[in-house]
């Protein structure tokens with residue numbers, strides 16, 4: 001999973017409007033998708049827009065939505081050709097009907113693909129996800145357990161991420177997949193998202209490979 005952060009600063013460093021950084025960020029998504037595919041990654045979740053991001057200036061939100069619609073329109077066919085299965089996590093309620101429709105079409109078109117599953121987190125919040133899952137469990141009259149709640153999370157059916165990458169220098173989760181990240185390895189780097197590519201992604205995977213994942217147990221050597 002990736003928290004793609006630093007688009008705005010990347011643009012500001014170039015004395016350009018923040019929107020230009022977001023556009024450059026789309027190019028990084030393309031690069032990383034290709035790298036993930038070659039590395040045999042089966043699930044990739046990218047944080048594209050948080051629930052808190054609605055609090056940004058109206059113009060930036062509007063431009064992000066336009067970019068999202070345009071990118072979906074432009075990329076879905078090629079993602080489909082590359083056997084990518086697209087899913088979205090997040091509330092979606094705040095989106096224009098046109099955008100919701102485009103998202104639904106992308107899901108439908110790619111639902112039987114067997115390659116990499118790309119989860120795009122838009123209007124997503126980790127707290128929201130836990131609350132909406134709990135509501136659904138209660139509505140079904142089922143007892144709340146780890147398993148029953150997990151089944152109702154927006155990520156149901158997708159294993160929890162092995163690795164989380166956050167670009168842009170901040171070392172925080174920003175209300176991303178709070179439940180799902182319980183035992184995820186966390187990788188933070190200063191590189192701004194538009195500068196992140198193949199080499200950086202490989203570095204993150206190599207770092208991950210060197211981790212000793214204990215899940216509460218003792219190390220193998222003990």
Ligand code: IPE
Pocket residue numbers: 004005006007008009010048049050053064168
């Ligand atoms: C991440 O880049 C993209 C979104 C949150 C939509 P930012 O826009 O947060 O870029 P910085 O952190 O301001 O540089």
Ligand code: IPE
Pocket residue numbers: 003004005006047048049050053170172174
């Ligand atoms: C996190 O980045 C959200 C996305 C990358 C979509 P933010 O830039 O919104 O996070 P904060 O505000 O710095 O925590």
Ligand code: MG
Pocket residue numbers: 005006007168
């Ligand atoms: Mg940011």
